[in-house]
Amino acid sequence: MIRAHTTPQVRAAEADLLARLPEGALMQRAATGLGYAVLDLLGAAYGRRVLLLVGSGDNGGDALYAGALLARRGAQVEAWLLSSSAHEGGVAALRAAGGRIGAVRPAEFDVVVDGIVGIGGRGRLRPGAVAALEAVAGVPVVAVDTPSGVDVDTGEVDGPHVTADVTVTFGTHKTCHLVDPAAQACGAVHLVDIGLDLPEAPVEALQAADVAALVPRPHLDDHKYTRGVVGVRAGSAAYPGAALLSVAGAACGLAGMVRYDGDPAALDLVRAAHPEVVGPGRVQAWVVGSGSDTGAEDAVHRSVADGVPLVVDADALAFAALARGRPAVLTPHAGELARMLDVDRAEVEARWLEHARLAARRYDAVVLLKGRHTVVARPDGRVRVTTTGTPWLATAGAGDVLGGLIGSLLAAGLDPFAAASVGSWLHGAAATLASRHGPIVASDVAAAVPALVATLPTP
Numbered sequence: 001m002i003r004a005h006t007t008p009q010v011r012a013a014e015a016d017l018l019a020r021l022p023e024g025a026l027m028q029r030a031a032t033g034l035g036y037a038v039l040d041l042l043g044a045a046y047g048r049r050v051l052l053l054v055g056s057g058d059n060g061g062d063a064l065y066a067g068a069l070l071a072r073r074g075a076q077v078e079a080w081l082l083s084s085s086a087h088e089g090g091v092a093a094l095r096a097a098g099g100r101i102g103a104v105r106p107a108e109f110d111v112v113v114d115g116i117v118g119i120g121g122r123g124r125l126r127p128g129a130v131a132a133l134e135a136v137a138g139v140p141v142v143a144v145d146t147p148s149g150v151d152v153d154t155g156e157v158d159g160p161h162v163t164a165d166v167t168v169t170f171g172t173h174k175t176c177h178l179v180d181p182a183a184q185a186c187g188a189v190h191l192v193d194i195g196l197d198l199p200e201a202p203v204e205a206l207q208a209a210d211v212a213a214l215v216p217r218p219h220l221d222d223h224k225y226t227r228g229v230v231g232v233r234a235g236s237a238a239y240p241g242a243a244l245l246s247v248a249g250a251a252c253g254l255a256g257m258v259r260y261d262g263d264p265a266a267l268d269l270v271r272a273a274h275p276e277v278v279g280p281g282r283v284q285a286w287v288v289g290s291g292s293d294t295g296a297e298d299a300v301h302r303s304v305a306d307g308v309p310l311v312v313d314a315d316a317l318a319f320a321a322l323a324r325g326r327p328a329v330l331t332p333h334a335g336e337l338a339r340m341l342d343v344d345r346a347e348v349e350a351r352w353l354e355h356a357r358l359a360a361r362r363y364d365a366v367v368l369l370k371g372r373h374t375v376v377a378r379p380d381g382r383v384r385v386t387t388t389g390t391p392w393l394a395t396a397g398a399g400d401v402l403g404g405l406i407g408s409l410l411a412a413g414l415d416p417f418a419a420a421s422v423g424s425w426l427h428g429a430a431a432t433l434a435s436r437h438g439p440i441v442a443s444d445v446a447a448a449v450p451a452l453v454a455t456l457p458t459p
């Protein structure tokens with residue numbers, strides 16, 4: 001599991017550790033990890049030209065000590081101090097190692113180390129820092145802890161900021177490493193363990209081993225009904241394709257059986273494509289809404305009346321309030337969530353975390369906000385971010401497959417938060433598997449799920 005802690009949590013853990021360690025030891029751990037990460041990116045130190053952008057705080061201190069490490073290995077290291085003060089020990093260490101402090105010609109560097117500001121940043125980047133970023137445009141950047149200019153604890157971005165190739169963070173991930181738009185500014189994120197003892201994290205991201213432990217697997221004595229039956233109320237005469245794709249997601253083999261309860265003409269198409277699918281009957285979870293057209297409200301009503309967990313997608317999201325307080329997963333994209341909350345889509349896309357949490361609280365259900373890094377929020381504010389996937393997944397019908405997949409996990413007995421986050425992880429990873437860097441369509445994603453599940457580590 002990747003865990004993202006808040007700045008106050010990190011500060012508290014840092015204070016605890018600082019009290020037990022010799023002075024400066026924590027920064028040395030951070031700077032050493034940073035120095036080796038820069039070395040990795042450069043391939044070698046000797047003769048390489050490194051520019052440090054140094055702010056007044058400990059973030060700049062990390063950059064200076066890492067610069068000293070690189071200078072001792074033969075790199076030409078220069079520091080551009082952006083503030084009237086800088087970490088004194090770091091400045092002395094860089095000087096002692098042969099690094100230079102002062103006037104720089106930015107175009108000539110192999111890498112820029114962004115030590116402008118880390119978890120101590122407040123508000124927009126100052127003009128001096130913005131000018132420095134403009135001067136080094138085009139040079140690869142390693143960000144220290146966080147890309148300067150992004151909001152560390154929300155993942156929001158308001159104004160100029162660093163766009164890094166690599167971000168080296170310390171002790172734990174922060175929200176900005178997972179949640180867009182800030183996550184897009186991080187590049188590859190490397191975590192350096194500095195020994196912090198941290199509490200439970202409010203934001204996390206499942207990894208393959210976590211999914212392997214959560215994904216339902218049949219027991220020796222299972223039969224199809226004990227594995228769970230998922231029902232699909234999606235598609236209509238106008239949109240039969242939505243029925244096919246929702247069923248394709250539900251019929252990836254993770255539940256024991258799939259029922260289709262919708263338009264008769266769509267049922268014929270569903271049966272032709274998925275002969276194993278049966279008609280209406282008792283289920284352990286419903287998937288409602290995609291392509292339901294005018295039938296969405298009735299479908300939500302009947303599914304809620306059944307008392308089993310449900311996925312509410314697409315057309316049915318307009319009636320999501322009917323599922324309030326039920327075990328439910330609502331699966332809007334940004335435009336749909338904007339309508340559910342009566343705000344502009346741009347507001348949702350600027351503040352993913354805030355809006356996913358707000359909707360989860362307001363609808364008293366798990367809300368899965370679809371995007372590049374999908375955000376899954378519980379009513380109590382706990383969040384999982386999906387980091388699997390590929391931009392090729394932005395294709396019509398991909399959301400229908402996701403709804404069906406999550407429904408099958410609900411039917412198999414996962415709670416809504418687990419079903420949504422595991423389903424989203426599998427969906428993204430299946431898309432990557434199917435795509436192999438090339439185009440895919442929604443049905444390819446569903447077709448790749450069984451092979452993907454087979455590659456998961458055995459828990």
Ligand SMILES: NC(=O)C1=CN([C@@H]2O[C@H](COP(=O)(O)OP(=O)(O)OC[C@H]3O[C@@H](n4cnc5c(N)ncnc54)[C@H](OP(=O)(O)O)[C@@H]3O)[C@@H](O)[C@H]2O)[C@@H](O)CC1
Pocket residue numbers: 010011013014026027030055056057058059060062083116117118119120121122123124125126129144145146170171194196
């Ligand atoms: N926590 C840990 O466990 C460990 C933490 N470590 C490291 O410490 C870092 C945190 O250091 P920190 O607390 O000194 O704050 P930091 O991010 O350097 O910034 C503060 C200074 O920036 C300035 N400034 C503020 N806003 C600004 C803006 N918008 N635009 C421009 N400047 C701005 C402001 O300056 P001032 O207002 O004084 O001019 C303020 O003094 C952390 O990210 C990690 O790298 C590791 O070494 C070891 C383990």
Ligand SMILES: Nc1ncnc2c1ncn2[C@@H]1O[C@H](COP(=O)(O)OP(=O)(O)O)[C@@H](O)[C@H]1O
Pocket residue numbers: 333370371372373374389390391392393394395396397398399400401402427
């Ligand atoms: N840029 C992107 N990178 C990765 N995944 C994306 C990106 N854009 C969208 N997605 C994913 O693609 C899917 C699109 O679903 P949705 O918007 O509901 O489409 P549709 O309604 O056509 O099915 C979602 O799972 C979403 O998370």
Ligand SMILES: [K+]
Pocket residue numbers: 059114115116117118143144145146147148
């Ligand atoms: K930084």
